[in-house]
Amino acid sequence: MATTKLGLIGGGVMGEALLSRLLQQKLYQPSEILVSDPQQQRRDFLTQEYGVEVTTDNHLVVTSATEAFLLAVKPQIFDSVISELGDWQVGSHTTTLPLLISIMAGVSLHKLEAAFPGQPVVRVMPNAPATVGVGMSAISAGHNVKPEHQELATRIFESVGQVVEVPENLMDAVTALSGSGPGYVCIFIESLTDGGVCAGLPRAIAYKLALQTILGTAVLLQESGIHPAQLKDRVTSPGGTTISGIAELESCGFRSAIIEAVLAAMARSQDLGNQ
The missing domain is CATH 1.10.3730.10 (ProC C-terminal domain-like)
Structure with missing residues (x-):
């Protein structure tokens, strides 16, 4: 079985947009991606359309992903998703933690880093045109992010359009504009x-x-x-x-x-x- 490099928590519109473009551009193979979604119909569609592995287990996504996992869920359910994960880092056999990418509007880096201590975290604000590959995404990096993490996040979101880097205090302005x-x-x-x-x-x-x-x-x-x-x-x-x-x-x-x-x-x- 292939190693899961990228995990997606949430297989909705934006999650699928990223998934389709990443596969189309061969940045990842279907066998290297694991997607969790609560809806059976949605999981069946993603498997049939893209050949990726699917699950309902968010814990499995974050413990399996070796490069990055993406939180593509509504900010209102962030707390419930975190409660499902529990102490997922305990007993991890990996020497480096995967990059956490959040596209949840309004959920700060501070809150993300508190929920995922020691984790390299980036916030990304994509927009609707990303679903057809001509989006605009802004990236803000957390304290534990290294240049290779920044490069990975940029590469992932360049698959759906253009990318700019901004400090987090400008994220609300980015949200309002793009x-x-x-x-x-x-x-x-x-x-x-x-x-x-x-x-x-x-x-x-x-x-x-x-x-x-x-x-x-x-x-x-x-x-x-x-x-x-x-x-x-x-x-x-x-x-x-x-x-x-x-x-x-x-x-x-x-x-x-x-x-x-x-x-x-x-x-x-x-x-x-x-x-």
């Missing part, structure tokens, strides 16, 4: 589509135009490396249509509304972390 950001973008796409419909376009065409415009603009900015203000200036002719639309956005407080949305989301993330 974690919640897809929600803001969806409202903008929906509103842009509604504007097209209001202007007379069929909804299906308006939606296609809006969606591709957002995607194309993002790719153009990414590949060209120019500042958004520069691109805005390039497409804004004197007395033209674009500047008329921008003037209306400014009069409605569009910029400040986005800024305030990020600040409100950050405040809520801080509140959740203190509960």
Whole structure:
């Protein structure tokens, strides 16, 4: 039987996204991954779709994983998961503890390290586009994390997109921007589509135009490396249509509304972390 290198506690949407991309990029073989999930239907699906080993035993996941195990569960059940594990490190025959990776929003490194004493721990905040391989993940490292742990965490999350490293005191800001950001973008796409419909376009065409415009603009900015203000200036002719639309956005407080949305989301993330 192959050695379990990576363990996943939680085989939900984000857990599966990581699993599929890690296997696709051959960073791990199916036989090297063990996933725990309480739902029989979900376990059957993961086995059938990806060929990985599955279990209901979280304790088995953390005692089997030699490189890393990932906590991909809702923060509300963190305490119950910890109580299931008990003194799992006692009697361990390994000389080095595997890296613990948490993607639970609001659960601090301090709380994680208290629950897993001596463990190398990183917090990661991925976002929804990670499920299609174009996500943005921010990583904060705990006290016991060494360069090789940081490299491992980065390699794992680069499988689903881009990665940045931030100090933990900025995690709430990351959550508010890139974690919640897809929600803001969806409202903008929906509103842009509604504007097209209001202007007379069929909804299906308006939606296609809006969606591709957002995607194309993002790719153009990414590949060209120019500042958004520069691109805005390039497409804004004197007395033209674009500047008329921008003037209306400014009069409605569009910029400040986005800024305030990020600040409100950050405040809520801080509140959740203190509960």
